[in-house]
Amino acid sequence: MWSSALRASGRSFADLVWPPVCPLAGETVDRAGHLSPMPWSRLTFLDAPWCDLCGWPFPYPAGSGGASTAICASCAAHPPRYDRARAPLAYDAAISPLVVGFKHGSRREMIDQFGRWMARAGADCLDGADALLPVPLHWRRLIARRYNQSALLGQALARESGLPLWTDVLLRRRATPSQAGRTARMRKRNVAAAFHVPDRKRVAGRHLVLVDDVITTGATVSACAYQLKRAGAASVRVVALCRVVRETDPTI
Numbered sequence: 250m251w252s253s254a255l256r257a258s259g260r261s262f263a264d265l266v267w268p269p270v271c272p273l274a275g276e277t278v279d280r281a282g283h284l285s286p287m288p289w290s291r292l293t294f295l296d297a298p299w300c301d302l303c304g305w306p307f308p309y310p311a312g313s314g315g316a317s318t319a320i321c322a323s324c325a326a327h328p329p330r331y332d333r334a335r336a337p338l339a340y341d342a343a344i345s346p347l348v349v350g351f352k353h354g355s356r357r358e359m360i361d362q363f364g365r366w367m368a369r370a371g372a373d374c375l376d377g378a379d380a381l382l383p384v385p386l387h388w389r390r391l392i393a394r395r396y397n398q399s400a401l402l403g404q405a406l407a408r409e410s411g412l413p414l415w416t417d418v419l420l421r422r423r424a425t426p427s428q429a430g431r432t433a434r435m436r437k438r439n440v441a442a443a444f445h446v447p448d449r450k451r452v453a454g455r456h457l458v459l460v461d462d463v464i465t466t467g468a469t470v471s472a473c474a475y476q477l478k479r480a481g482a483a484s485v486r487v488v489a490l491c492r493v494v495r496e497t498d499p500t501i
Contacts, residue, residue, distance in 0.1 A: 269281040269282075269283070269358075271283070271284050271285040271288060272284070272347060272350065272356060272358055272359060273285075273288035273346060273347055274287060274288050281358050282358045282359050282360075282361055282362050283362075288343070291343035292338060292343055292344055293338065293339035293341060293343065293344075293494075294337060294338060294339075294366075295336060295337060295338060295339055295370065295492070295494070296370070297310075298310045299335075300319070300320050300321035300324055301319065301320055301333065302320050302321070302324040302328070302329060302332075302333060302334070303320075303321060303323070303324050303329060303333075303334050303464075303467060303492075304333075304334045304335045304336055304464075304492060305321040305323070305324075305492075305494065306339075306494060307319070307321075329467055329470075329471050329474070330470075330471040330472070330474040330475040330478065330485070331459065331467075331470055331471060331474035331485045331486060331487050332474075332484045332485055332486050333373065333374055333486045333487070334374070334464060334467065334470065334486065334487035334488075334489065334492070335370045335371040335373065335374050335486075335487070335488055335489075336367075336370060336371075336464060336488070336489040336490060336491050336492040337366035337367055337369060337370035337371075337490070337491075338366065338490060338491045338492075339491065339492065339493075339494045339495075339498070340463050340465075340491035340492060340493045340494075340498055341494075341495070341498045342498070344491060347359065348462060348463060348490065348491060351363075351398060351462070352398045352462055353394075355395070355396070357401065360401055360402070360404075360405050361405055361408075363402060363405055363490055364402070364404075364405025364406050364408060364409045365409055366490070367402065367405070367406050367409070367460075367488050367489075367490060368406055368409035368410055370488070371406075371458070371486075371488035374458055374486035374487065374488050375406075375410050375412065375458060375486075375488065377456055378410075378412055378456050378457065378458045378486065379412075379413075379455040379456050379457060380412060380413045380414070380415045380418075380455065380457055380458070381403045381406055381407055381410070381412050381413070381414045381415065381457075381458050381459075381460050382403070382414075382415050382416075382418055382419050382457055382458065382459050382460065382473075382477075383397060383399035383400040383402070383403040383414070383416060383459075383460045383461075384399040384419075384459060384460065384461045384469060384470065384473055385397065385399075385416075385419055385420050385421040385444070386399075386421060387421045387422075398462050399460050399461050399462055400414075400416055400460075402460050402461075402462060402490060403416075403460040406460055406488065412458070415451070417447075418446065418447075418448070418451050418452060419444055419445075419446060419459075419473060419476070419477060420444065420445055420446075420447060421443055421444055422443065422444070422445050442472075443472060444472055444473050444476045445476055446476055446477060446479075446480035449480040449481055452477055452480045452481055452482045453480065453481035453482070454481060454482075454483050455482050455483060456482075456483050456484045456486075457477060457482050457484070457485050457486070458485075458486045458487070458488055459473055459474065459477075459485060459486070459487045459488070460487075460488055460489070461487065461489040461490075462489060462490050462491070463489060463490065463491045463492065463493070464487070464489045464491070464492040464493065465492075465493045465500050466493075470487045470489075473485070474487070
């Protein structure tokens with residue numbers, strides 16, 4: 250309790266000395282991690298109705314009572330390796346600078362807000378889960394970047410959900426080139442056999458939730474889910490910050 254009060258006091262003092270600004274517009278806001286009205290209005294939040302598997306938004310309810318009980322055409326033709334995926338935001342030009350700044354520029358002022366958004370959108374993925382697993386970086390990229398953005402999101406989501414974050418259960422054993430600019434088939438080939446589970450007993454029978462920043466084609470999280478299920482995981486769900494919902498949107 251005292252540590253929380255001290256942190257809150259420290260933030261209040263810091264806000265007086267360095268007034269917080271919107272990370273997108275540069276305008277003064279009431280507290281760090283908040284957006285000013287115009288950038289906020291441009292964000293596209295996702296909600297039901299959506300594909301029960303991948304979270305692709307539907308333009309109208311797919312089932313009775315407004316609940317999404319249907320799957321999209323893509324999942325029907327090629328079911329994903331994971332059991333369910335959710336993301337609170339569409340990845341588009343409005344949020345791209347925020348995500349790129351967080352992923353490549355070490356901009357972390359929105360991390361707590363990201364965690365709250367992900368917890369809300371991913372409630373049905375988090376329910377009954379045993380642990381959160383960040384999509385891992387290869388050690389070379391981790392050294393170069395100095396942090397794993399998925400692990401930071403996992404920490405924020407762990408604070409919101411109360412679930413433990415396991416960072417040593419799923420590892421990346423192959424350094425793969427960036428997925429940016431690749432087609433769906435190229436992305437799938439790029440991450441094939443890139444991940445492994447060193448201790449199968451840790452995941453056997455467990456209900457696990459992968460944490461990632463952006464779902465584009467789902468190739469990376471599908472490759473992770475495949476290895477986890479091979480190791481005996483009972484289920485693998487995914488909670489990401491954003492997902493691409495239009496072919497014309499930028500990729501990352």
